[in-house]
Amino acid sequence: MDLMSCILISVFSFIFIQALRSLYGKSGGRNHQLPPGPSPLPVIGSLLELGDKPHKSLAKLAKTYGPIMSLQLGRVTTVVVTSADMARGVLSTHDQFLSDRTVPDAMKAVNHHEYSLPFLPVSPRWRSLRKLCNNQLFGHKVLDASQDLRRSKLKCNNSSKRSSNAV
Secondary structure, three states: OHHHHHHHHHHHHHHHHHHHHHHHOOOOOOOOOOOOOOOOEOOOEOHHHHOOOHHHHHHHHHHHHOOEEEEEEOOEEEEEEOOHHHHHHHHHHOHHHHOOOOOOHHHHHOOHHHOOHHHOOOOHHHHHHHHHHHHHOOOHHHHHHOHHHHHHHHHHHHHHHHHHHHO
16 A cells, blocks of 8 residues: 555656646747747647637637647647748748658658658658659659559459448
């Protein structure tokens, strides 16, 4: 029983300290150069602000915080742009910064992120792989040559779906 009480006290004190850190902004996770946004909760961030109709919730938040706002979605900080003019400006000036994606840990564990085109940062390797895909996989000649194969695969897929729905 003594061990259990020590564990409970340490868990509750950890939660209390994390709540205080998030309330007073000393967590170090939130950058003060971010646009304004709702105050996040300790674990879930601003997920509750989105509700069941996120498009309406984001429109309401835009009236409060402006066309550019930051939301804490769980552990990920997201900058939301709700104005078309602002989005055009952001995407044209910060396109290289916004072109990278977050690589999932599962991809990093088996080193698939080093050769996977969607997760590569813009680099000479990315450019050469993109050029290779455009020429060898998605070129007009290749697509025209494989049209019959794709059509037969679609027919096979549709017939297997119909037969599985009939059962």
